[in-house]
Amino acid sequence: xxxxxxxxxxxxxxxxxxxxxxxxxxxxxxxxxxxxxxxxxxxxxxxxxxxxxxxxxxxxxxxxxxxxxxxxxxxxxxxxxxxxxxxxxxxxxxxxxxxxxxxxxxxxxxxxxxxxxxxxxxxxxxxxxxxxxxx
Amino acid sequence: xxxxxxxxxxxxxxxxxxxxxxxxxxxxxxxxxxxxxxxxxxxxxxxxxxxxxxxxxxxxxxxxxxxxxxxxxxxxxxxxxxxxxxxxxxxxxxxxxxxxxxxxxxxxxxxxxxxxxxxxxxxxxxxxxxxxxxx
Numbered sequence: 691x692x693x694x695x696x697x698x699x700x701x702x703x704x705x706x707x708x709x710x711x712x713x714x715x716x717x718x719x720x721x722x723x724x725x726x727x728x729x730x731x732x733x734x735x736x737x738x739x740x741x742x743x744x745x746x747x748x749x750x751x752x753x754x755x756x757x758x759x760x761x762x763x764x765x766x767x768x769x770x771x772x773x774x775x776x777x778x779x780x781x782x783x784x785x786x787x788x789x790x791x792x793x794x795x796x797x798x799x800x801x802x803x804x805x806x807x808x809x810x811x812x813x814x815x816x817x818x819x820x821x822x823x824x825x
Numbered sequence: 826x827x828x829x830x831x832x833x834x835x836x837x838x839x840x841x842x843x844x845x846x847x848x849x850x851x852x853x854x855x856x857x858x859x860x861x862x863x864x865x866x867x868x869x870x871x872x873x874x875x876x877x878x879x880x881x882x883x884x885x886x887x888x889x890x891x892x893x894x895x896x897x898x899x900x901x902x903x904x905x906x907x908x909x910x911x912x913x914x915x916x917x918x919x920x921x922x923x924x925x926x927x928x929x930x931x932x933x934x935x936x937x938x939x940x941x942x943x944x945x946x947x948x949x950x951x952x953x954x955x956x957x958x959x960x
Contacts (some may be wrong), residue, residue: 708875715857718850740843748849752887758941801947 691772695728697767703760711758717793719749724767734815743804744812749778753795763787772796776810828906828955832859836898846893847924853886856918856930859902867953872902879944881934883915898922909951912936914941 691739699720707713725746726736736746759765766786783795803809812817834855842848860881864871874880894900901921908915918930938944 709880713854714886715850715853717847722850745844746846748890750887750889752885754885755883758882776892821893 693728694770695724695725695731696766697724697727697769699723699765701761701763701765703761705763709758711760712763714753714755717753717755717783717785717795720765720767720785721751721769721781721795721797724769724783725781728769739812739815744809745802746779746799746801747808749798749800750799751795753783753793755793757790757792759785759792761788765792774811774816777801777808779811779815830859830863830904832862832902832904834858834902836894836896836900838896841850841862841896844893846895847898849888849890850930852888852890852920852928852930855902856904856916856932857922859904859918860916860932860934863904863954869950869953874906874950878939879946880937880941882937882941883932884913884935885933886930887939890928892925892927894920894922894927900927906955907931909946909955911945912947914946 697720701712701716705712705716729736729739739746754798755785768784768786770784772782777800779799779801781797781799783793783797784791785793785795800808801811801815805815836847840847840851861871864874871881894923899922903918903919905917906914907917912935914934914936916932916934918928918932919926920928920930936944936946
């Protein structure tokens, strides 16, 4: 089973734009927060990983927008790790307000080594994120 | 259809994140700035359009990141109109620093009215958008 995690995020006023809706770029920030919280939830720390010299970099990200989010909405981000390969981790994000799906995104992340080169996903992360079918 | 438009953007300090590079969500804001500049150059500024009840909603955006941008970089967004329909526009974006390609993006925009219902893009705008030199 893919690993799924839910994060609640409330839309802040400054995230809304001239149309009175949450600006579409903020979804990427929410996805990021969801990833960080997801790591924390399993006892890992993004900050600690950075201090150990490893960085996640976004190789590719996309989002489809179905309906707008508004100031003060309480959103739920459902994050699923869809794939872990040697060099990349892939996530799927679904943003809900209540039962309504507002947006769906996906991303591919690579890992930079302390030398600043793309490297294999460190085993301590791979072993957690790896799915039964590609382990 | 291959109208190409170029917009220069200087990276601000607040665009950078903890890694010292431009946060990946900011590219969406750069693409937006390029779109808005395009409407201005086409003689129908985005703000005027909204006052006339024509809005663009982002339906889908994807971005691939090739190399990082940093504070003070002078970037150039090259926007290509990939598709221009009765009520939708598709753009391709290429982000350069000098001759170096840093990122590639793609957006699908839907023309909507004040209530978020699809509406036609005015004919005169389509003509000017495709060829800003038309009077």
